[in-house]
Amino acid sequence: MRSRDDNRRMALCALLVAVGAVLWTLEEFIPRPLPWLKPGLANVATVLAMVIVGPVEAILVAVGRVLLGGLLLGRLGSPAFIISMSSAIVAGFAMIIVWKSKVPMSIYGISITGAVSHAVAQVFVAGLLIFSPSIAIKLLPLVVIPAIPAGILIAFLSRAVITRIKKHPNKDISQ
Amino acid sequence: MRLKPAPLDLLPILIAIAIALLPLIPNDKHAETVVVYRSHERRASVPMSRDTSFVVDTDIGEWTVRIESGEVFVTEAHCPKRICVGMGRISRPGSAIVCAPGKVAVVIEGGEELDAVTR
Numbered sequence: 151m152r153s154r155d156d157n158r159r160m161a162l163c164a165l166l167v168a169v170g171a172v173l174w175t176l177e178e179f180i181p182r183p184l185p186w187l188k189p190g191l192a193n194v195a196t197v198l199a200m201v202i203v204g205p206v207e208a209i210l211v212a213v214g215r216v217l218l219g220g221l222l223l224g225r226l227g228s229p230a231f232i233i234s235m236s237s238a239i240v241a242g243f244a245m246i247i248v249w250k251s252k253v254p255m256s257i258y259g260i261s262i263t264g265a266v267s268h269a270v271a272q273v274f275v276a277g278l279l280i281f282s283p284s285i286a287i288k289l290l291p292l293v294v295i296p297a298i299p300a301g302i303l304i305a306f307l308s309r310a311v312i313t314r315i316k317k318h319p320n321k322d323i324s325q
Numbered sequence: 326m327r328l329k330p331a332p333l334d335l336l337p338i339l340i341a342i343a344i345a346l347l348p349l350i351p352n353d354k355h356a357e358t359v360v361v362y363r364s365h366e367r368r369a370s371v372p373m374s375r376d377t378s379f380v381v382d383t384d385i386g387e388w389t390v391r392i393e394s395g396e397v398f399v400t401e402a403h404c405p406k407r408i409c410v411g412m413g414r415i416s417r418p419g420s421a422i423v424c425a426p427g428k429v430a431v432v433i434e435g436g437e438e439l440d441a442v443t444r
Contacts, residue, residue, distance in 0.1 A: 256334055290345055290347055
């Protein structure tokens with residue numbers, strides 16, 4: 151039988167997947183000069199899942215939100231979807247590794263790690279699927295530098311959510 | 326999880342900047358060279374990066390080939406039609422200036438060669 155705690159974790163994961171998928175989908179409609187230049191707000195869901203629920207759930211949320219977002223935009227299985235999926239997973243693992251390694255880094259450092267690894271994974275998978283890896287290397291600065299402010303923004307937003315959760319009277323969900 | 330920024334947060338930023346600087350490392354492996362062929366035999370190769378001019382011996386007289394700011398062209402030929410001179414300047418890997426009667430060709434090789442579809 152599932153415990154009350156298990157149910158709560160599952161509900162939280164479902165909520166975060168939904169939030170991530172909605173953010174990911176809405177972000178697609180923001181006009182931007184270059185296709186990869188988006189803040190990646192959906193990563194907030196992964197960061198929150200990692201902090202509030204746990205590392206395994208963070209990866210599940212990352213996969214779930216891309217899957218759901220791909221379903222919403224009708225992109226399931228397309229190169230863009232494969233790029234999103236693989237970079238979301240890479241970013242999730244990178245953040246978990248940095249977090250679990252006990253490096254004295256705050257949520258900002260972890261989020262920047264996630265954003266930068268997401269950008270690098272994205273450009274390399276795109277390099278393998280769409281253009282050549284040598285072009286991917288040349289694109290690195292254009293992709294990695296905007297990831298730094300994106301990571302800071304995601305950390306700021308996640309921090310705002312976490313501090314509010316901690317203030318909540320029913321705050322037993324956060325460690 | 327610390328919520329306030331810590332000094333080590335700069336580490337991923339520095340790593341990101343280092344990654345962004347990666348393409349600036351010069352890569353000689355992909356450097357373009359001008360290769361001279363004579364009767365299908367590879368005779369000489371000259372790096373594209375340096376501005377030079379050199380003389381190539383052909384079956385119908387001498388060619389003067391010039392490399393200038395990433396472009397290769399034939400400046401002088403001792404034949405009536407001078408088709409090779411008229412071929413103008415080439416700069417992309419895979420392109421060539423050919424003299425059929427003289428049985429010579431200069432080809433730009435290496436660099437980022439495009440695939441068969443785009444060439």
